[in-house]
Amino acid sequence: MRYFDYSATTPPLAEVVRTVSEVMSDIYGNPSSLHRKGVEAEALLDRARGIAAGVLGVPEDSIIFTSGGTESNNLAIFGLAAALDRRKKHFITTMIEHPSVYECFKRLERDGHEVTYVAPDGEGRISPDTIAAAIRPDTVMVSVMHVNNETGAIQPVEEIGKLLAGFPRVRFHVDAVQSVGKLILNPQEAGIDYLSVSAHKFYGPKGVGLLYKNPAAPLSPLLCGGGQEFGLRSGTENVPLIVGMAKALRICAEQREQNAARMRSLRERLIGALSSIHGVRVTGSADSAKWAPHIVHFRAPGVKAEVLVHELERQGFYVSSQSACSSGSDKPSRVLLAMGLPEEEAASGIRVSLSHTHTEGDVDALAAAVAESVPRLIKQTEGVR
Numbered sequence: 001m002r003y004f005d006y007s008a009t010t011p012p013l014a015e016v017v018r019t020v021s022e023v024m025s026d027i028y029g030n031p032s033s034l035h036r037k038g039v040e041a042e043a044l045l046d047r048a049r050g051i052a053a054g055v056l057g058v059p060e061d062s063i064i065f066t067s068g069g070t071e072s073n074n075l076a077i078f079g080l081a082a083a084l085d086r087r088k089k090h091f092i093t094t095m096i097e098h099p100s101v102y103e104c105f106k107r108l109e110r111d112g113h114e115v116t117y118v119a120p121d122g123e124g125r126i127s128p129d130t131i132a133a134a135i136r137p138d139t140v141m142v143s144v145m146h147v148n149n150e151t152g153a154i155q156p157v158e159e160i161g162k163l164l165a166g167f168p169r170v171r172f173h174v175d176a177v178q179s180v181g182k183l184i185l186n187p188q189e190a191g192i193d194y195l196s197v198s199a200h201k202f203y204g205p206k207g208v209g210l211l212y213k214n215p216a217a218p219l220s221p222l223l224c225g226g227g228q229e230f231g232l233r234s235g236t237e238n239v240p241l242i243v244g245m246a247k248a249l250r251i252c253a254e255q256r257e258q259n260a261a262r263m264r265s266l267r268e269r270l271i272g273a274l275s276s277i278h279g280v281r282v283t284g285s286a287d288s289a290k291w292a293p294h295i296v297h298f299r300a301p302g303v304k305a306e307v308l309v310h311e312l313e314r315q316g317f318y319v320s321s322q323s324a325c326s327s328g329s330d331k332p333s334r335v336l337l338a339m340g341l342p343e344e345e346a347a348s349g350i351r352v353s354l355s356h357t358h359t360e361g362d363v364d365a366l367a368a369a370v371a372e373s374v375p376r377l378i379k380q381t382e383g384v385r
Contacts, residue, residue, distance in 0.1 A: 004358075011203055016248045031044075064212055072211040080219060141171045147292045154289075181249065182293060301344045
């Protein structure tokens with residue numbers, strides 16, 4: 001089997017697995033305890049925080065450890081809303097956000113706040129001009145992801161950050177789950193107030209992530225308890241997973257340039273092959289400036305995504321439809337619909353996500369399987385009709 005679903009999750013690095021196991025076995029103290037075992041755990045926690053801060057280029061006390069991307073997104077959005085006075089506020093996000101962001105804003109609407117959902121262009125990108133046009137005197141947050149988890153479109157978050165510098169009361173949240181470890185993004189230089197990260201997207205363990213918070217940005221905790229993580233995320237820290245995340249983050253940062261170049265080359269090769277297949281429409285282009293190096297998205301109108309996912313699995317390839325959190329749904333992709341694609345195409349989207357460990361042979365074999373499957377499945381569908 002060939003695994004092409006690295007955007008859903010990555011296999012943890014062997015050295016990360018060893019580190020997590022060693023820490024779990026040997027450094028099992030509670031980092032809040034005053035005795036030696038607690039001090040040992042606290043020292044590892046501090047070291048991991050320093051590594052994460054160093055990779056992101058931010059102060060150590062701006063790193064809040066969480067259980068992953070979903071919690072980081074929820075903490076940023078609901079934490080800001082709770083930190084403000086009780087008057088209803090205005091928020092801005094996009095129509096293409098991950099469910100862990102999109103559904104937060106839907107709940108804020110149910111709570112009486114107003115939310116503007118900005119639409120992307122036909123390539124799935126958000127224009128800073130549309131963000132600027134949506135800002136009101138009562139706007140308190142703009143939330144825009146860095147890399148779209150379905151299409152791989154890179155959003156102009158640096159430009160949006162510069163724009164928001166002129167609106168000091170508006171806080172900027174970025175879901176960077178699909179970009180950290182693959183693209184360079186300095187939160188402070190980009191004017192980002194909250195940045196969400198998840199370890200299992202860059203060869204770390206599941207169940208751990210972090211939220212960068214601008215020290216000047218307001219935030220109320222969602223969990224009450226012992227006041228860990230600077231009083232913003234109570235609960236005994238999961239030291240083994242946090243240390244494993246820091247190790248994975250450091251390794252990915254050290255290898256980022258060469259790995260990204262490798263994935264870009266594979267991406268261009270796969271796009272070239274898919275573009276020549278009858279019935280396949282590639283989303284986006286090979287332009288590395290606009291698309292993440294590890295994601296290729298295509299549609300096969302007339303073939304349901306779920307059918308093609310299982311057909312490719314039968315032939316030995318793991319791919320996905322929509323995001324992993326939404327792949328069980330038979331509804332057309334909300335992201336593709338927002339891009340203006342008709343329902344038939346939005347229901348046929350397939351995401352291929354690459355790793356630097358893939359070979360040209362892997363990519364060629366996948367393209368050949370798609371070339372054999374799609375025309376056959378289209379004929380079968382037409383025959384049923």
